[in-house]
Every structure is written in structure tokens, then in C-alpha cells.
Amino acid sequence: xxxxTDLPYRLxxxxxxxxxxxxxxxxxxxxxxxxxxxxxxxxxxxxxxKQGAAAYCKRATRRIDDMLKQxxxxxxxxxxxxxxxxxxxxxxxxxxxxxxxxxxxxxxVDAIDEYYAxxxxxxxxxxxxxxxFATSWTDGSATGLTAAGRLAVDRMNRLGVAVDVSHMSDxxxxxxxxxxxxPVFASxxxxxxxxxxxxxxxxxxxxxxxxxxxxxxxxxxxxxLRMGGNATVDDVVAHVRYIRDLVGVGAISLGSDFDGIxxxxxxxxxxxxxxxxxxxMLDAGFSETDVAAMFGGNFLRAMLEVERRARExxxxxxxx
Numbered sequence: 072x073x074x075x076t077d078l079p080y081r082l083x084x085x086x087x088x089x090x091x092x093x094x095x096x097x098x099x100x101x102x103x104x105x106x107x108x109x110x111x112x113x114x115x116x117x118x119x120x121k122q123g124a125a126a127y128c129k130r131a132t133r134r135i136d137d138m139l140k141q142x143x144x145x146x147x148x149x150x151x152x153x154x155x156x157x158x159x160x161x162x163x164x165x166x167x168x169x170x171x172x173x174x175x176x177x178x179x180v181d182a183i184d185e186y187y188a189x190x191x192x193x194x195x196x197x198x199x200x201x202x203x204f205a206t207s208w209t210d211g212s213a214t215g216l217t218a219a220g221r222l223a224v225d226r227m228n229r230l231g232v233a234v235d236v237s238h239m240s241d242x243x244x245x246x247x248x249x250x251x252x253x254p255v256f257a258s259x260x261x262x263x264x265x266x267x268x269x270x271x272x273x274x275x276x277x278x279x280x281x282x283x284x285x286x287x288x289x290x291x292x293x294x295x296l297r298m299g300g301n302a303t304v305d306d307v308v309a310h311v312r313y314i315r316d317l318v319g320v321g322a323i324s325l326g327s328d329f330d331g332i333x334x335x336x337x338x339x340x341x342x343x344x345x346x347x348x349x350x351x352m353l354d355a356g357f358s359e360t361d362v363a364a365m366f367g368g369n370f371l372r373a374m375l376e377v378e379r380r381a382r383e384x385x386x387x388x389x390x391x
Contacts, residue, residue: 072107072108072109072110072155072324072325072366072367072370072371073096073106073108073109073110073288073325073326073327073329073342074110074193074256074258074259074286074288074324074325074326074327074370075110075112075169075171075237075258075259075288075290075326075327075328075331076095076096076109076110076111076112076327076328076329076330076331077112077114077171077328077329077330077331078094078096078109078111078112078135078329078330079111079112079113079114079131079134079135080112080114080116080131080330080331081093081094081095081096081330082131082134082135082138083127083130083131083134086330088101088138088142091341094330095329095330095335095341095342096109096329096330096342098142098145099343100341100342100343101145101164101342103342103343104341104342104343104344104345104346105345105346106164106342106345107155107158107159107164107165107367108149108155108158108159108164108165108166108167108367109164109165109166109167109327109342110166110167110168110169110193110258111135111166111167111168111169112169112170112171112195112258112331113128113131113132113168113169113170113171113175113191114170114171114172114198114331115127115128115172115174115175119174120174124174124175124177125175125177127175128174128175128186132168132189135166135168139166144163145163145164146163146164146165146166147161147163147164147165147166148165148166148167148168148190149165149166149167149192150190150192151378152371152374152375152378155367155371156371167192167193168189168190168191168192169191169192169193169194169195169235169258170186170191170193170194170195171195171198171235171237171238171258171331172195172196172197172198172202172238173194173195173196173197173202173203173204173223174202176204176223178203178204178219180219180222180223180226183223183226183227183230183232184226184230187230187231187232191232192231192232192233192374193232193233193234193235193256193258194223194227194232194233194234194235195235195236195237195238195239195258196216196220196223196224196234196235196236196239196243196247197238197239197243198238199238201214202220203217203219203220204216204217204219204220204223205217205220205239205240205243205246205247206239206240206242206243207238207239207240207243208238208239208240208241208269208270210240211240212240212242213242214240214242214243215240215242215243215245215246216243216246216247216250220243220246221246221250224247224250224251225250225252227253228251228252228253228377228380228381228384229381229384229385230381231377231378231380231381231382232377233253233254233256233285233373233374233377234247234251234253234255234256235256235257235258236248236255236256236257236260236276236280237257237258237259237260237270237288237290237326238270241273241276244272244276245276248276248279248280248283251283252380252384253283253284253376253377253380253381254283254284254285254286254373254376254377254380255279255280255283255285256280256285256286256287256288256373257272257276257280257285257286257287257288257326258288258326259288259289259290259291259292259326259327259328260272260287260288260290260295260326261287261289261290261295261296261310262274262277262310262313262314262317264313264317265309265310265313266295266296266297266298266306266310267298268294268295268298270295271295272287274317277314277317277318277322278317278318280318280322281318281319281321281322284373284376285322285373286322286323286324286369286370286373287314287322287323287324287326288324288325288326288327288370289307289310289311289314289323289324289325289326289327290326290327290328291307291326291327291328291329291332291335291336291339292328292332292335293306293332293334293335293336296310296336302336302337303336303337303338303339304336304337304338304339304347304348304351305351306336307336307339307348307351308348308351308352308355311323311352311357311365312355315357315361320357320361320364320365320369321364321369321372322369323364323365323369324365324366324367324369324370325345325365325366325367327342329341329342349362349366352365
């Protein structure tokens with residue numbers, strides 16, 4: 072499971088999953104990499120952010136719909152954990168709709184329901200720059216979650232939408248972890264203890280995400296793997312090992328950020344090379360069980376708990 076790809080953004084730029092020259096996440100590379108599921112993150116570029124974001128998101132949603140229809144023999148939507156398992160048995164790769172940066176919502180908490188209705192199941196509340204819901208790691212604000220952002224987290228918990236803290240400021244991550252009532256996710260973030268980039272997570276945040284029952288998806292962006300960006304597959308394994316030693320294997324997943332980065336680390340430039348990462352992790356002493364968990368099992372376990380908490384939160388208490 073790749074917890075984060077910017078596939079919709081590339082589709083909006085005219086890319087096609089049929090042709091690996093256009094995309095990192097092309098269908099030939101999905102097949103070669105043995106990818107059973109990936110997240111397709113709706114992302115609004117700068118020129119549409121202040122005006123036209125809602126219309127842009129609708130167009131991007133239609134592009135995903137068209138892709139799923141055109142390639143229905145190989146791709147299928149996943150709305151619940153059971154869908155991932157059903158699609159896998161049918162030989163199809165699951166596509167999870169997510170959002171990176173909440174500009175699609177135009178500051179409206181009730182818009183989360185609208186996107187839930189079309190299949191969105193994970194949302195990152197901000198990206199590079201503050202949002203009505205939360206502050207970004209780029210801006211240095213002390214605000215954290217806004218009042219609307221707290222309402223958004225509560226609404227996502229009640230619907231069964233995973234809250235994604237990647238790109239948030241440290242204060243905003245603190246606020247999410249203090250208020251969330253379901254597992255918290257970091258779709259594509261690494262360990263600041265190895266690579267001091269401020270987009271990466273502190274040890275405290277890694278511990279608290281794991282304690283929430285959530286998962287950290289390892290980013291393959293070279294600058295988030297090694298300061299200076301001269302990263303290889305060994306750097307990916309180093310972040311996995313660091314987080315494993317800190318919080319255990321159960322909190323680790325694959326994030327990637329394919330189609331949102333220029334390239335992956337040396338040896339893992341595209342999704343087709345994921346078997347190389349798997350082999351490197353086995354060679355580093357991780358067991359087959361550990362690797363299977365990190366390549367999808369942990370994500371599904373955490374999402375199952377998100378679904379369970381949503382049912383619990385939406386069930387009225389028994390009368391006394």
C-alpha cells in the first residue's frame with residue numbers, strides 16, 4: 072500500500088497511467104512493483120487555491136472516475152478495508168481517494184461530508200502554507216489547529232475519514248494528537264532524528280502517532296531522507312529501522328509521494344523498484360511478517376480502527 076501519491080495532479084497536467092513516460096505511477100510500473108493499493112491525493116495547485124478550488128477538485132475527481140472506468144479490469148475504488156481485500160482477490164489494484172491540503176473544502180467543515188460521499192477516506196488539512204483549518208510547517212505560526220480545524224478533525228473521526236498530519240506545523244500536530252478520537256496518520260513523513268528537515272516528525276510525534284494506533288508512511292522524497300538529498304534505498308531502510316526501534320514495526324507503512332516529487336532515492340526512482348526495497352529490508356534483518364505489515368498490513372489495521380471508532384462515535388448511547 073502506497074499511502075500517498077499525487078496521481079490526480081499529474082492527470083490534471085495531461086498525464087496518463089497508460090504511459091510510464093507521463094507518470095511515476097503508471098500501470099506498467101504498478102504491475103512490475105506488485106502494488107496492491109495506492110492513495111490518489113487530490114491536490115490544488117497555487118493558481119487555483121484562492122479562487123476556483125472547488126471547481127478544480129470536481130474536475131480532478133472526474134479524472135479519477137474516468138481512469139477507474141477506463142481501467143476497471145486492473146483498478147478499483149476502495150471505500151472500506153473489506154474493499155482492499157476483495158479487490159486483491161479479484162486481481163485488481165485498490166485506489167483510495169485522499170486529499171492533500173483542504174482547499175477543496177473552501178473552509179467549510181460540512182464539505183467534508185460531500186467528499187466522503189464521493190469516496191474520500193483520508194485528508195491532510197494543509198500543505199505548504201497555512202489553511203483555514205491548520206498551520207503548515209512552512210509558516211512558523213503558533214496557531215496550530217484553528218477552531219474550524221478542531222471541528223474538521225471531529226467530523227472526520229465521526230465519518231471514518233483518516234486525519235493526515237503530514238505537512239502540518241509541530242503545534243498543529245500536537246493539537247490533532249490531543250483532540251483526535253481515532254488513529255492519526257502521517258501519510259508521507261520521516262524521522263527528524265535521522266534527517267533534520269522540519270517536514271519530518273519529531274520523536275515525540277512518532278511516539279504519539281503510534282500510541283494513537285496510527286501509522287507513519289515513509290516518504291521517498293530524497294530531501295526528507297538525507298540532508299542534501301543524496302539519498303539511496305539504504306536511507307529508506309535507515310528511517311524504517313529508526314522508527315521501528317522507537318515505536319515498533321506496527322506503526323510503519325509506505326508513503327512514497329510519487330508524482331509529487333521529481334524522483335525517488337537512487338535505486339527506488341519509481342514504484343517499479345519496490346521489490347528492491349522489500350529485498351533491502353529483508354537483507355537488513357526484517358522478517359517476512361514485518362515487511363508484509365509495513366507494505367500494507369499496518370495501514371489496513373489502522374483504517375479498520377478508524378472505521379470502528381466512526382461507528383462507535385455515531386452510535387447514540389444506550390438510555391439509562
